Amino acid sequence: MLEVLGLASLDELIDQAVPTAIRLKRSLKLGAGQSEAGLLAALKQIASQNQVFRSYIGMGYHHCITPPVIQRNILENPGWYTQYTPYQPEISQGRLEALLNFQTMVMDLTGMEIANASMLDEGTAAAEAMTLSYGQHKGEANIFWVSAACHPQTIDVVRTRARPLGIEVVIGDHRTFEFDQPIFGALLQYPATDGAIYDYQDFIDRAHSAGALVTVAADLLSLTLLKPPGEFGADIVVGNTQRFGVSLGYGGPHAAFFATKEAYKRQLPGRLVGVSKDAFGRPALRLALQTREQHIRRDKATSNICTAQVLLAIMASMYAVYHGPTGLKRIADRIHTLTATLATGLKQQGYTLGSEPYFDTLRVEVGDRQTEILERAKTNQINLRAIGTAAIGIALDETTTEPDLTDLLQIFSTSATSCKGESQFAPTSPLPTSHSSPLPPHSSLLRTSPYLTHPVFNIYHSETELLRYIHRLQTKDLSLTTAMIPLGSCTMKLNATSEMLPVTWPEFAQIHPFAPLEQTRGYQVLFQQLEDWLAEITGFDAISLQPNAGSQGEYAGLLVIRQYHADRGESHRNICLIPESAHGTNPASAVMAGMKVVAVACDADGNIDIADLKAKAEKHQDNLAALMVTYPSTHGVFEEGILEICQIVHDHGGQVYMDGANMNAQVGLCRPADFGADVCHLNLHKTFCIPHGGGGPGMGPIGVKSHLAPFLPGHAVISPTPLSSEQANGNSPLPDSPTGAISAAPWGSSSILPISWMYIALMGASGLTKATQVAILNANYIARRLEGHYPVLYKGKNGLVAHECIIDLRQFKKSVGIEAEDVAKRLIDYGFHPPTMSWPVAGTVMVEPTESESKQELDRFCEAMIAIREEIREIESGQVDPKNNLLKHAPHSASSLLTDSWDRPYSRERAAYPTQWTRENKFWAAVDRIDNAYGDRNLVCSCLPMDAYE
Template identity: 60%
Template sequence: MTSQSPTSSSDSLSLAQLEQTQDFIRRHIGPSEAQTEAMLTDIGADSIDALIDEIVPSDIRLADLPAIGDSKTEVQALADLKAIANLNKVNTSYIGLGYYPTLTPNVILRNVLENPGWYTAYTPYQPEIAQGRLESLLNYQQMCIDLTGLPLASASLLDEGTAAAEAMALAKRVSKNKKSNLFFISEDVFPQTIDLVKQRADMFGFDVVIAPANEAPEHDIFGALIQYPSATGQVSDISELIEKIHSNKGIVAVAADIMSLVLLKAPGDLGADAVIGSSQRFGVPMGYGGPHAAFFTTSDKYKRSLPGRIIGVSKDTRGNPALRMAMQTREQHIRREKANSNICTAQVLLANMAAFYAVYHGPKGLKTIASRIHRFADILCLGTATKGLVSIHANYFDTLTFNVAALENNSKEEIVERALISGVNLRSDVDGQISVSLDETTTRSDVATLFTILLGTNHGLDVSELDEKIIACGHSSIPASLIRDTAILTHPVFNSYHSETEMLRYIKRLENKDLALNHSMISLGSCTMKLNATAQMIPVSWPEFANMHPFAPQDQVVGYKQMIDELADWLVELTGYDKVSMQPNSGAQGEYAGLIAIHKYHESRGDSHRNICLIPASAHGTNPASAMMVGMKVVVVACTKDGNVDMEDLTAKAEELRDNLSCIMITYPSTHGVYETTISEICNIIHDNGGQVYLDGANMNAQVGITSPGFIGADVSHLNLHKTFAIPHGGGGPGMGPIGVKSHLAPFLPDHSLVNIIEENQGNGAVSAAPYGSAGILPITYLYIALLGKEGVTAATKYAITNANYLVSKLSQHYPILYTDPNGRVAHECIVDLRPIKEASGVTEMDIAKRLIDYGFHSPTMSFPVAGTLMIEPTESESKVELDRFIEAMVCIRDEVRKVESGEWTLDNNPLHHAPHTLADITDANWDRAYSIADAVFPVPGVRTNKFWPTVNRIDDVYGDRNLVCSCPPIDTYID
């Protein structure tokens, strides 16, 4: 961690000192040795360790460094992980079931997936500096609207299974069959989706029936889920079925394959109320299950019930079109236990990739790709049929299913064995059947190989001859009534950027509109926007990780299994728990999975009546929403004026409710940014009254290496790998939220219907569609820990705390700090109280947040957890230089506020009120502000050298909600 002074001769340095040029710890930790000493002087601490001793309660301090090994160099860590990756065997996959090999256009791979300008951005809560990704997400919504035939789309959900579960919840909310508690699932829905929906239904208290789709009208249901095409590949006209379900007041959700919708009639045109699915095959690698963006579309009348985020078109103060997240009050961090769902993590980066894929190929290119896939399926179907192997469905898009149980001299086992010898995976989990799902990577040679696998070596079939026969006879395996007859992707954005030059420039143009970590620090409290090191990102694109199907045979994923097991062992050590589940693919899903484990634990002990969840008033907004999702009743525990849990109120409520107490959900350090000294006592009180302790892992960046949830006394936590453990936020996703549990909760961790994760969990329901969630990004966290080692992860925590206290030492001279411990210290984040400023001047927290943009910074977390405040978390990765730039900005803004307070500037004519300032402002011939153009856009000299120009002025939120538009506006609105 120490920096070395330059010397004239390397002879005076030891080998260990010379090797520090490869030391990742000092690359990750922002402040140098000299900067650290200067910061400690301002803080008033003799050393970092002395500061930590002041701040962290002694009774929860760990005696030793975590046993996770020593720090590795980047070269060594990458080489070691590459050796593990090489243990994987990447077969050609025809398994299907919602996961398909795809071709990511290199212009998108290099300039989006591998570009920190896209993957390090935060959720677009400050839309003026997120217009690029918002435009791309609007493209995504338009793409989904066009393909599904419904007018309202969200900006992505976590995966297809989650989207299906959300569709069931929507159906229950909006169905007019209020007396029904029964949800119908077609038996030919993807098995992993059925598993996830059943789990969600169980938690909601819904009944479920799984049967052939045509039996749905025979049941008194509030809703139904149908797959189109089905899991076995059948394409059928479901319009009459939907009409019958509607006549019984049921709501119909259709799970659709996005590539098939290029050729097939849109489900919305067939009567569907909601359409869900995965956009993975639009250029996103399989990644052993994720991350992938799920789509969700529905009717405009259900807009208040649509889960997730919606990007809408509004206008800025100049009346120009501007994009924002619409109806943000639907978000669970505001609505809490009244939230529609707990989707706190979308899959923005992957939605953007899918949208760019559609933009790059356009409607003609997509039709060519889809038609080619379908043509190969026709060739395969005709060829096998001529040899007596007939598909069970005459109508299909890309998937053929064969009954092979009755084949003579060609058993299922022999077919599977030939496939494996040829490096091919088929779907074979259904007795007596084999399915083959083709994709855009399929070639003529691949089809010829499939003939040999399915029929043996002497089949005598020729792909070109079969193709000519299909053309000659005009064969069509898609019914005429289901062939799409409506245009798709007619908006100019999908018809303008088909050369790589134009596409590259379009991507860059959008990137330039966004502020990400490659421009400046993003000091969002509770969101931990730390360094996402380049070395950690590299393996995500390795084919051994990127091209693996989540249901590949276990002997082909040895490398994945080794990496996941090692990572789980490290996380067990760092959390103090006994077991970790990697399945939850967001923090919200982690909360959900952890609370399910608590619920099932109580149920196993005959205590199913325990359904009360205590939640402090300071808790994360996701906590009450998660509790509601597992059928718990939320009881709020008060906080003291110091921001800590009110121990008297907690004790009284725990004792009063002890007979029905299920758990407490608490964040540590608290959301108010302090280490509460009573945390162990809180755990004991809950345990003494029969409850379990859920410790929210959002603030683990202040725990790793110096304490742990398990050591403190908690029973379960989720870990935000996209916070503490360096997975980038991706503009609002991806994320991962694995959970750690004590041994008594381990039997209740999630399993998977197609891949048994842990023997003792066999049969447990799933919380994500893939067995290990978004496994494709786990190499990032694996390398984060391997590169830092036991000393590095501990140093990261200590520096996160040091940097936060340095900010407090400087900012407290100008702003009140809302909560500190008795020593005047904070944990890894602090809350600046702007309410006195607002009362004295009329300047709002929104004004200050927007003015920070003019200084080149993303605002800290605004009005959470306390209205009228900014919560700041600098992380360990930011140097003193960057912290001082931020401090300078905040101090200058305070001086600007004083000018409003003094009357030098009026409340409606000052740089805070008009912020952020754009090029349109400074080129306006009618500039009539009370301050100069220079003060508007170059408020401090440093801004001139690294100016970020927002492309829109402040956006009108109210207008955007009152005039909801979530599809692409006419192209002329984009023209300056």
């Protein structure tokens, strides 16, 4: 490969590709790489420092049972977890169907008209509901009213999101609020955080009369028994599907949901799966209404969300498919019955309980016994929730058993003077044999409407049938198990199996996000080591692991900058300079952070126009807050002027935010903090090997220089008082922060952080550096092999690209009407996922091979692209019709080829088997090319009726 480039070594390549002025002059201080077996043993030792208690804390998080058929065949299956976002729907029909099931499940249970394909967590979903409500309000009200009965972490995230937008959050009691303040929206919890179930009908009617939209944060499982919010007037319903078979994971990842009325479909944040049709009129699925997305609307976007929690949403939807409506209701009934039994027992002991009715959570008034009871519970490895100073919360779940109730009653018993272990529990407090139901059979709060009536939720209730259904869907999707996914800016690299194994270890998976810190020493050790490693790799002084997506990392980084300016008495600094080439999340995040976007031009080579940057920095120097810059550039080039760019911003009072999307070209070679960045987010799901999971989970932690460290995200639920070194091995909980919480859980999606920990430790300093070198080599090898066939846009001063390259296809649209989409779809016939299409330059494809791919695979891709060029040349020469050819009809499904008649001017064999490799390893697109416009004109976002499948 080096010979093709005319170079003698990797070092020579890097010397020519990466500007000398920013090169790291030493090796990373990370030590040597270690063996898989040795590291798994070491990580097991760290994990063993976590204590897996029975947690009855609740607050939206519950122990549950992941059906083994789902754990083994989805969560642990690379055919599912290495897929990319379904932007190429013809090779994504399996996960799109699973997501359509998810949307249908949410719509049915909430009673709403439309739902999206998952959100990051319940807190951010509630915050998105607030901004939707704000945007829809026609008056001048800027108050968002929030019930004090909401989960505290949700309130924290909502407050964070409201502050930069100038929204005032008012906390109150829905039973006493008089609507004497102008509000644009309200947020309610159903059931309430302490378990109470309120009839919100009157409040919602009054809110609507006041012109406000009402969001209800609901427990999805409870809605199998309770009247759904859509039936009592909710405008938006949000929540979390974690208890549908997804482990606690110390806070994530979990799939939240967002459901609303169809009137707000174009304001709906996140992704939306819709039903369309393919070229032969057959039903086919796709992401609908893409014009809503931030990468198109940019600073006009209503949300910066560019990812979801697809893998977890699929697990939750399969949980509903497996259990069906009857099974889900049986689980809910059992939990509810156990809760009522526990309530009766506690009353018999003389305790006063909170409001009735309830579903699975009790508030127990304990007076001055709170500390004593909590300590007795901990002694017996049970976590309960302290509510105020005189009450305790108990939330039961799917895993609760009758012996658990006996243990709980014993803990609350006034006669038990000593509780040192479960073995000491004596059956002195037998369970009540009868209890009165807290949900009267004729209550107006009971659900009477049907749900999950579609056949998909009523067929696959045996493991055999579900296994086959899961496998059928998997075969419709192209993943890294099939071929290279050469997506520019997305870094679809190998996710080593050894890195994935710890995710399901109970020591990581079965920890409640609000478990006491002394029970999570293993996690704290892992966090600290990972933060130290990321700080060394980036050069920053402090790291926050809280942001649970790249978009959240961008937002967090800008909030940190905003708070920094405010702390210095310069809160007027609100101008954010953003290059025209930036990813759409950049301007969307800036607007969410309360900043005004000013675009900076790019020159003919795709670099930031330094003269334009200087002029705009000078023009706005009194109000300049930040520059957002991606490095290497969005165009895949190491810009020579990056040091000058950063200096210009600093000279005019601004801070430099670096988008870390392209960090895979920097690790071990250069560090953002060294060449001028003040803050940077890191896509762990790109550079540091967390798999994309079909479009999520992701993690987007941020690194900052020391002057920004005091403004890193905090969390309302975590005590700011540090533990002693003996308690937490020298680690401290999150600090107090004026920024507030970015995510619902203190450390974001904690359970997938062992993946990045394993990746860095396996590779070591030299391995990480070598990986970066090879990623740059692979991209340049592809560029060089293809440059005689296609123009390659944007190269550095020595004619080299960074870790990705842009292939220009615009000439073919002008000459023969062939567009980038035609080339992309034809690549599917060759067995490849298409590269990133028409971004950052319309009419191009951007290729990023990563370091994981072999020369054999790179050559196969190049040969496919060269062969497609020959197919285009046949059109150019007049041999083939410009509108009736291999590219215009691609991709070719098996069903389109296996027909009695064939009237196309090329053979079926050439359509299906363009190479010898495809003859032996054919991946078939499940459908033919999909009609995108039809799907948007005829929006259907839930499971089709059965006649559609006939």
